[in-house]
Amino acid sequence: MIKNKLARKVFGSSFVAAMVVPAIALAEEGTTATLGDNVYIARAIAAGLAMSVSALAAGYAQARIGAAGAGTLAERPEAGMNLIVLQALPEIIVLLGFVIAFMIGTAA
């Protein structure tokens, strides 16, 4: 599980933001919640989670790759180009998260 204090805080606040922000947005509209509103809220929460969790995962992966990449560069500068590719790979996780969030948000 997440042991690092900072990582716990970041993950917790992202989770809360993903849950609370859509609810506040809806509450501000001042409408009484109906079945359609509940579905909308659930979708917003799901899309927020898909985006935030994938972004956190990509950030974690990039941090680890970055640390190892810095170590490799210090000893073998010729491996620089390979490291840039490796460093960019986790971005795919965010892109997938974005696509899933988009699909959830626009589903009929």
Add this chain to the structure above:
Amino acid sequence: MSAVATLQRKSNPGRDYGYSNARVRGMRARLFTQAYLDDLMASKDISDVIQVLMQTEYGPDLEERLLHGRTAQQVDEALKDNMVRKFRKVLGLANDEAYGLMIVLLGRWDLFNVKTILRGIHMSLSHEEIEDSLIAVGQLSHVDMVELAKQPSVKALVDTLATWELPYAVPLRAEMAHYNEDGDLSVLELALDKFYTAWADKSLRCRRSNAKLARRFLGVQVDTINLLTCLRLLNADVEAEEVNRFYLPGGLHVKEELFSDLASMSDVDEVYERLKRTPYGRPVEAVAIKYVEHGSVSVFERALEDYLMRRAFAAGQGEPLGVGIIIGYMWAKANEVTNLRIIVKGVSVGMPVERIKEELIIV
């Protein structure tokens, strides 16, 4: 260990091995290949060897040492300097967990150094002569060891160790009375060995996977020492009750019972049979014919050294974010320096290439 004799390094808390292991892997990639060593062995003389080594990472160390003369002795010193520098670098990179584990494993070098100083003082050698044999890759720095080597007597050495609050003073003090009685240095050396293996085994008792790996590796080292002691005792006239006195605790497969069994056997064939059920059966059996030809225990010593080196390399090929990478590199580096020293000595005295090859430890 004491505050006096500790390596100066910044604390690196946590257990993140990403950065340090990447650097160590980079350093490992620069270790010499077999083909490179073959070329080096084919050098005509020591000048050729120096010329080739100057193009490598040994260059800066050679430059410094060669100011004192282009001799095999100076090249040897430069190789040792490089090893010390690399070990210090790796220890500086390691996080606190890896540093703690490596200090325990590298304690064998401290032990080696303390024993070397002890022998030197016992034999009334000058401190310059003792210094030539020291390698400061453990926790004791070169300055600490020079100070120890300058002590006028074994008693003064033990007192200095005690003043510096080094743990090696404890077993030495306990056995000083015996040493003073008959002047037998082996009593002190055995006490030191026993103290180190027991201390290291205790220090590495932990549930973490890295500590377990380090303990397994320490266990193999202790096993090889115990096995060699058994093989030597085969030809020695030692009472059965006396045998267990030489047993070192902390082994992985060779426990006290097996040790006394092995030591009580009459010939090497029986030892093979008894060792078949342990991982040491195969390496010992592989050199059996060679032993019959040479009749020297050094054949087994060599086979067990090779096995230990294989285990060190295997440790570096497991968990990529663990201490195994560091263990693997340090032992591979020590092995490379040992091989280079053999080549330098061999080439300088005109030894045939085949003879040098036989002496190398290549895994």
